[in-house]
Amino acid sequence: MTGKLLSMKEAISRFVDDGDLVAAEGFTHLIPFAAGHEMIRQKKKDLVLCRLTPDVIYDQMVAAGLARKLIFGWIGNPGVGSLHAIRRAVEHGIPHAVEIEEYSHFGLLSRLEAAASGLPFMPLRNYTGTDLPSVNENIRTVECPFTGETLAAVPALAPDVAIIHAQRADTEGNTQVWGLLGVQKEVVFAAKKVVVVVEEIVEEDVVRADPNRTLVPGLVVDAVVEEPWGAHPSYAQGYYDRDNDFYVAWDETSRSVDALEAYLDEWVRGVSGRAEYVAKHGPGLGKRLRPESRPAGPVDYGLYR
Amino acid sequence: MALAAAGELRDGDVVFVGIGLPNLAVNLARRTHAPQVQLVYEAGIFGARPLRLPISIGDPCLVTGAVQVLPMAETFRFFLQGGRIDVGFLGAAQIDRYGNLNTTLIGDDYDHPKVRLPGSGGAAEIAWLAKKTVILLPQKRNKFPDRLDFRTSLGFHEGGRSRDALGAPGAGPERVITNLGVYGFDPDTREMVLEKIHPGVSLDEVRAEVGWPLSVREPLGTTELPGPDVLNLLREELDPKGIYLG
Numbered sequence: 001m002t003g004k005l006l007s008m009k010e011a012i013s014r015f016v017d018d019g020d021l022v023a024a025e026g027f028t029h030l031i032p033f034a035a036g037h038e039m040i041r042q043k044k045k046d047l048v049l050c051r052l053t054p055d056v057i058y059d060q061m062v063a064a065g066l067a068r069k070l071i072f073g074w075i076g077n078p079g080v081g082s083l084h085a086i087r088r089a090v091e092h093g094i095p096h097a098v099e100i101e102e103y104s105h106f107g108l109l110s111r112l113e114a115a116a117s118g119l120p121f122m123p124l125r126n127y128t129g130t131d132l133p134s135v136n137e138n139i140r141t142v143e144c145p146f147t148g149e150t151l152a153a154v155p156a157l158a159p160d161v162a163i164i165h166a167q168r169a170d171t172e173g174n175t176q177v178w179g180l181l182g183v184q185k186e187v188v189f190a191a192k193k194v195v196v197v198v199e200e201i202v203e204e205d206v207v208r209a210d211p212n213r214t215l216v217p218g219l220v221v222d223a224v225v226e227e228p229w230g231a232h233p234s235y236a237q238g239y240y241d242r243d244n245d246f247y248v249a250w251d252e253t254s255r256s257v258d259a260l261e262a263y264l265d266e267w268v269r270g271v272s273g274r275a276e277y278v279a280k281h282g283p284g285l286g287k288r289l290r291p292e293s294r295p296a297g298p299v300d301y302g303l304y305r
Numbered sequence: 306m307a308l309a310a311a312g313e314l315r316d317g318d319v320v321f322v323g324i325g326l327p328n329l330a331v332n333l334a335r336r337t338h339a340p341q342v343q344l345v346y347e348a349g350i351f352g353a354r355p356l357r358l359p360i361s362i363g364d365p366c367l368v369t370g371a372v373q374v375l376p377m378a379e380t381f382r383f384f385l386q387g388g389r390i391d392v393g394f395l396g397a398a399q400i401d402r403y404g405n406l407n408t409t410l411i412g413d414d415y416d417h418p419k420v421r422l423p424g425s426g427g428a429a430e431i432a433w434l435a436k437k438t439v440i441l442l443p444q445k446r447n448k449f450p451d452r453l454d455f456r457t458s459l460g461f462h463e464g465g466r467s468r469d470a471l472g473a474p475g476a477g478p479e480r481v482i483t484n485l486g487v488y489g490f491d492p493d494t495r496e497m498v499l500e501k502i503h504p505g506v507s508l509d510e511v512r513a514e515v516g517w518p519l520s521v522r523e524p525l526g527t528t529e530l531p532g533p534d535v536l537n538l539l540r541e542e543l544d545p546k547g548i549y550l551g
Contacts, residue, residue: 028363
């Protein structure tokens with residue numbers, strides 16, 4: 001394997017340390033579940049987990065005891081209900097108390113933008129007359145030096161490690177994405193270390209043939225992991241669908257501490273990695289979740305000599 | 306509720322869509338009186354044309370066939386903060402008489418909440434920045450309290466001109482739609498006013514589910530029941546699995 005191309009086990013072992021502020025981003029799309037599962041297998045601890053929406057990935061990691069703190073904009077299972085493990089941690093301290101720091105989506109993404117841009121804070125129009133600033137001292141105000149108006153201000157947030165999933169990258173980590181972009185670009189440019197997980201590794205030529213599609217340059221990437229189905233039960237546009245049935249079923253599983261533990265024992269701790277997880281699901285997974293094809297037309301960049 | 310919500314949209318409106326009933330309402334509007342309504346999803350999609358009804362706001366069906374995918378940062382900065390959203394749909398766990406919303410917690414202690422709710426998501430900024438908002442929620446007395454347990458998103462603040470005095474870019478809530486009726490806001494006091502009641506619902510029933518002395522418009526209207534065409538559209542085409550309609 002070349003320098004950056006690592007196995008999931010190696011990438012997580014080398015780039016996620018106990019106590020790290022981890023941002024495993026992907027807004028509904030491209031959520032790096034396989035990486036989350038590896039963090040659980042490696043028993044990482046005292047992590048500060050940051051995501052605009054924690055989603056089931058952090059529900060699982062909180063249940064497994066990895067987190068000491070959660071930074072977020074919205075905690076829920078979209079269209080289904082609560083993230084019960086996170087609620088248990090916040091309401092009852094099970095498995096242990098988890099600190100929270102909450103924003104709105106606009107506020108948290110602004111923090112990442114500030115760090116990605118090399119600025120100490122980002123101004124935004126928001127939060128006036130709400131109770132959020134009273135429970136989060138990182139939401140402050142600033143006076144515009146030109147108009148004198150008061151704006152909200154949030155400080156830069158540079159995660160210790162950002163983990164993203166994408167459709168493809170080359171071995172240098174030049175990463176291409178299509179479909180929802182979420183805050184992947186911002187989190188990658190904000191973070192100190194970056195792990196990219198992809199459905200497939202492609203040749204550098206493939207990337208260079210379509211530079212508009214490149215979301216992340218290898219310049220900011222520390223590790224690249226090839227992990228097909230690495231986003232399941234989330235999805236990869238064009239590769240597989242969101243496993244909405246799984247998300248719906250998670251509501252019941254996560255209501256019970258025992259049922260959730262049983263799930264983790266079987267599907268996370270009981271497999272050596274994502275390949276075994278996929279094999280365990282059997283051919284039904286692909287049958288159920290692969291979409292029909294809908295390619296876009298090629299574009300011509302032109303050859304300029 | 307879906308029909309009433311759809312009725313709030315004018316053709317050509319740029320609408321910020323959330324999960325739940327707003328998703329159904331907006332797609333109903335698009336298929337009936339407002340074919341040019343433009344859907345913006347906070348996940349970063351403009352001009353979505355989903356072939357199926359998504360349970361989340363980041364479903365792959367929202368991307369295929371859409372006009373544009375944007376990073377979320379640009380969606381919030383250019384579309385919402387840039388003043389381009391005509392209508393924002395919001396839900397809430399609690400609403401007060403001035404249309405302020407709570408989606409953060411039930412209880413009186415932030416550090417030890419009785420029930421931890423999802424939090425703001427995009428709600429705080431939508432409530433502040435959209436040109437107007439329409440709020441959809443089930444009607445129960447504990448959801449319409451005299452005082453919110455936590456104020457996540459701003460409505461008309463303390464009433465009167467107090468929202469304007471804060472310098473809000475958006476005009477605030479225009480309509481509240483529940484399973485019992487439809488509300489507007491008094492132009493001076495900015496207090497919620499019952500405008501229409503759903504067929505079969507009595508005024509006493511509605512008053513029983515509001516935690517403050519409810520203002521009622523004279524004369525009180527009745528909401529329109531969906532006709533067979535719309536019912537068919539809702540049940541057979543838009544929500545055949547009954548995700549939202551049950």
